[in-house]
Amino acid sequence: MPEFKISVVGDVSKRVILGPTVGIELFRILRFSMENLILAQLGMGKEEENQAKANENIYLVGKAVGGELGKAFLSGIDDLNEYVTKLREILINLKVGILKVVSADLEKGKIVVDIEECVTCVGTPNIGMHICYFEGGLVAGILKFFLKKEVAVVEVKCCANGDNVCEFEATVKE
Amino acid sequence: MDLCELSFVKKKLGRFLRNDVLEGVIKQAISECGLIEKNDYSVEEMHKILERMIGFGGFCELVARNIKARLILRK
Ligand SMILES: [Zn+2]
Numbered sequence: 001m002p003e004f005k006i007s008v009v010g011d012v013s014k015r016v017i018l019g020p021t022v023g024i025e026l027f028r029i030l031r032f033s034m035e036n037l038i039l040a041q042l043g044m045g046k047e048e049e050n051q052a053k054a055n056e057n058i059y060l061v062g063k064a065v066g067g068e069l070g071k072a073f074l075s076g077i078d079d080l081n082e083y084v085t086k087l088r089e090i091l092i093n094l095k096v097g098i099l100k101v102v103s104a105d106l107e108k109g110k111i112v113v114d115i116e117e118c119v120t121c122v123g124t125p126n127i128g129m130h131i132c133y134f135e136g137g138l139v140a141g142i143l144k145f146f147l148k149k150e151v152a153v154v155e156v157k158c159c160a161n162g163d164n165v166c167e168f169e170a171t172v173k174e
Numbered sequence: 175m176d177l178c179e180l181s182f183v184k185k186k187l188g189r190f191l192r193n194d195v196l197e198g199v200i201k202q203a204i205s206e207c208g209l210i211e212k213n214d215y216s217v218e219e220m221h222k223i224l225e226r227m228i229g230f231g232g233f234c235e236l237v238a239r240n241i242k243a244r245l246i247l248r249k
Contacts, residue, residue: 006190006191006192006233007188007190007191007192007193008189008190060236060239061236063231063235063236064190064231064232064233064235064236065232066231066232067230067231067232067233067234067235068232068233070231070232071231071232141231141232141235144231145231145232
């Protein structure tokens with residue numbers, strides 16, 4: 001298993017009895033506590049603007065993690081199919097979700113992927129919102145690592161919006 | 175410590191990356207900009223270095239975007 005170059009990850013093999021994973025409940029509580037903390041720090045008044053800023057920050061963290069995942073596990077792969085197959089394996093192992101490519105048109109710079117059983121939103125109530133900014137960023141960071149180009153990702157379907165899957169549209173920037 | 179000091183960038187990157195990795199990416203960014211390694215850069219030079227770091231992706235990008243935003247807001 002290649003190692004993360006992020007120092008904060010440390011040597012997870014030292015967690016001998018409990019192993020390298022944590023509960024999804026903890027992930028979600030941490031994820032939404034962070035969002036609420038950012039919102040609290042932005043203050044009251046401009047609710048929509050503040051929510052957009054919080055979403056953007058969570059997206060950027062996801063993008064950073066995606067880039068590091070690419071460096072740690074996907075270096076040296078130059079075929080998109082092979083890259084996606086390996087990526088699917090990694091996202092399942094990390095229990096982020098089950099990745100499926102819906103469409104990929106590299107000439108037009110458009111890639112659409114689904115994530116089933118998304119770590120953030122599957123089973124959450126329908127609140128009429130897209131909430132998977134971390135995962136959107138993750139997809140952006142991972143695609144940027146492969147394409148060596150900036151990629152912008154938007155979540156177009158989300159379980160928190162009543163859909164049964166998360167869907168992300170990626171646009172490659174020239 | 176100032177936003178345009180290399181020691182500041184290294185300190186922020188050091189929150190995430192291992193020291194050997196951090197030194198490598200900083201050296202690469204500086205040389206790709208055609209600059210030499212020193213501690214104090216001009217605002218323009220620092221923007222160039224940060225742009226390179228954004229291109230590297232990962233936590234390097236996150237830190238660089240953060241410093242860049244602070245540099246722009248400072249003006
Ligand atoms: Zn979602």
